[in-house]
Amino acid sequence: MKAHWNIMVVDDEEVMRESLAAWLREDGYNVDTAISGKDAIEKSRMKDYAIYFIDLKMPGGVDGIETMMEIRRIQPESSIIIVTAYATVDTAITAMKEGAQEYIVKPCNPEEISLLVNRIIKIKNLQRENTILRKKLTRQYSFCDIISKNSKMMEIFNLVKEVASLRSTVLIQGESGTGKELIARAIHYSGERADKPFIGVSCAALTETLLETELFGHEKGSFTGASNQKKGKFETANGGTIFLDEIGDISGKLQLNLLRVLQEKNFYRVGGTQQIDVDVRVIAATNKNLSQAVREGIFRDDLFYRLNVINIQIPPLRDRREDIPLLIHNFIERLAPELGRDVGDISEGALKILLNYDWPGNVRELENAVERAIVTCKTHTLTEEDFAFFNKQEQQEWAVPANLTLDEIENRAIIDTLHHTHGNIKEAASRLGVDRSTLYDRIKKYNLPRN
Amino acid sequence: MNTIHLVALGQVDKEIMKSLEVGIWQIFGFELQLLPALPEPAYAYEAKRNQYSSVSILHELVKYRSNDSVRLLGVTEKDLCIPMLSFVFGHAQLQGSAAVISLARLRQEFYNLPPNQTILLNRAVKEAIHELGHTFGLLHCQDTSCAMSLSNAIHLVDSKTDELCRNCSIILEENIKNLKPLLKLEK
Numbered sequence: 001m002k003a004h005w006n007i008m009v010v011d012d013e014e015v016m017r018e019s020l021a022a023w024l025r026e027d028g029y030n031v032d033t034a035i036s037g038k039d040a041i042e043k044s045r046m047k048d049y050a051i052y053f054i055d056l057k058m059p060g061g062v063d064g065i066e067t068m069m070e071i072r073r074i075q076p077e078s079s080i081i082i083v084t085a086y087a088t089v090d091t092a093i094t095a096m097k098e099g100a101q102e103y104i105v106k107p108c109n110p111e112e113i114s115l116l117v118n119r120i121i122k123i124k125n126l127q128r129e130n131t132i133l134r135k136k137l138t139r140q141y142s143f144c145d146i147i148s149k150n151s152k153m154m155e156i157f158n159l160v161k162e163v164a165s166l167r168s169t170v171l172i173q174g175e176s177g178t179g180k181e182l183i184a185r186a187i188h189y190s191g192e193r194a195d196k197p198f199i200g201v202s203c204a205a206l207t208e209t210l211l212e213t214e215l216f217g218h219e220k221g222s223f224t225g226a227s228n229q230k231k232g233k234f235e236t237a238n239g240g241t242i243f244l245d246e247i248g249d250i251s252g253k254l255q256l257n258l259l260r261v262l263q264e265k266n267f268y269r270v271g272g273t274q275q276i277d278v279d280v281r282v283i284a285a286t287n288k289n290l291s292q293a294v295r296e297g298i299f300r301d302d303l304f305y306r307l308n309v310i311n312i313q314i315p316p317l318r319d320r321r322e323d324i325p326l327l328i329h330n331f332i333e334r335l336a337p338e339l340g341r342d343v344g345d346i347s348e349g350a351l352k353i354l355l356n357y358d359w360p361g362n363v364r365e366l367e368n369a370v371e372r373a374i375v376t377c378k379t380h381t382l383t384e385e386d387f388a389f390f391n392k393q394e395q396q397e398w399a400v401p402a403n404l405t406l407d408e409i410e411n412r413a414i415i416d417t418l419h420h421t422h423g424n425i426k427e428a429a430s431r432l433g434v435d436r437s438t439l440y441d442r443i444k445k446y447n448l449p450r451n
Numbered sequence: 452m453n454t455i456h457l458v459a460l461g462q463v464d465k466e467i468m469k470s471l472e473v474g475i476w477q478i479f480g481f482e483l484q485l486l487p488a489l490p491e492p493a494y495a496y497e498a499k500r501n502q503y504s505s506v507s508i509l510h511e512l513v514k515y516r517s518n519d520s521v522r523l524l525g526v527t528e529k530d531l532c533i534p535m536l537s538f539v540f541g542h543a544q545l546q547g548s549a550a551v552i553s554l555a556r557l558r559q560e561f562y563n564l565p566p567n568q569t570i571l572l573n574r575a576v577k578e579a580i581h582e583l584g585h586t587f588g589l590l591h592c593q594d595t596s597c598a599m600s601l602s603n604a605i606h607l608v609d610s611k612t613d614e615l616c617r618n619c620s621i622i623l624e625e626n627i628k629n630l631k632p633l634l635k636l637e638k
Contacts, residue, residue: 019506019533025545027601028590083535107500107537110603 004340011055037062056084150320164191174314177362180285196240204246222271248288460527461491474576502532505542530555543585550582
């Protein structure tokens, strides 16, 4: 993507400056111009440019070589192309010695300039990609990737550090998008198992039989289509950690299988007769209320107690709003270069909108909103305008058609609020300004499902 | 305000102007109208290079844009250049109102080959669409068969088509849509 690269054309002659700039803009680059060496140096302090085209001979004190030397000091990463009307060996040597990437004599063949610019940009793209990948790598394994100054989160961080080196099973509970997997990774990578595999499985994504073979593997010929023996995730995770996401969704049969692994530390592949021993730490997560599921008989109590040795409850984002600005800045810092955008800040107005929203999808939803805004943002700062999609979404969701009865409006308000609170009656009641029993009565009156 | 105007700068073969009309109409959908030819662009002549400044021509061309003209394309036989580049096939104001193309380097004769009218017409249509595309905000396209792909050598003009790729077509459609309310306002 070329639009992410800034190019600066420095020349005292307007026609030269503007025609080259226009030619580069047609190619999709962001091009700025400077009328003198001094102007260019000032502009280079404000913005990064991938390439500078600098005319060698400029009046007004600072010539091309001096301009280049100063810019190289301010932006050592940028590439400089010295442009001149006359080729002399001396100036070419001086220019190259002082760090010019190229030296071209105008007028130049358009094909040559295209090749030159493309070559420089190709290298810059690779360098950028390299930096991003390196950052990604360190981020993936670092505990600090979870960002918060909320006291409850701090307690969780301390707990994570304490339990990292134990083998005990951990149950992480929290709404979707709160970062359950990040906590699981933090536990794994802060402990002694860090150099062993961390294997994540989403239990809700697969059917019972598929999940069973996914977790425990299968023997050749154990069912139609099992043409080869396959190792399950438990075997792959041996020595390390298995992260079972959405554990609340697994069937009774699998609950039993899982209980066996937790108790005996061994299992059989599907269709297998050989007992396989494993040393795997289990971290499970769910956005459901497991103890309620146990009371309702949907989830085995013995499995629940096995899983719930260490319990971590992650608060939803709306209960730790102080983290919103921190998270936004972190997302901008990380996502802008990944998306190749020159965005570095957020306006107060935009921040206010984000602070006042309830984030039912939590940190993930916030991240998506910021990412979308960065993509459409045309300046260095995210403004209210960049989050316009966000207001629209909200308004659309809450718009009430004119031809409804009061009952119907009340019914809709309750459904929408419950939807936003993920079926949390207490939270919904407080938002609707009624007490829990009133809300409960209404839910019964309109015959609404709780979730 | 729904016409793309075509104007010859000096003498230009009528058959070429006719081909351009048809080719441009197929892509942009606006009415096409041929204006009476303007004199040769002597004002843009650069003696040192024996070429014509496309920047000066564009400056002059915009003066001839009438009220009902959405875009104006000049066509010249003169070899065009900008200070930095040894030549340009054409030049446009990005998202502006005027563009110009030169036939000089589109002719086989320029490369010491026998003249070929069909090749010339094909090349001219591609360049006209390319430069007008810029005036409608299109940038260079990575799809080498798209008329908006960059051609800075004649073999690259020949290897692309006189059509826009799907992406460029969508962007063009959007840009024209966004243009219309503005055009009405100007009226």
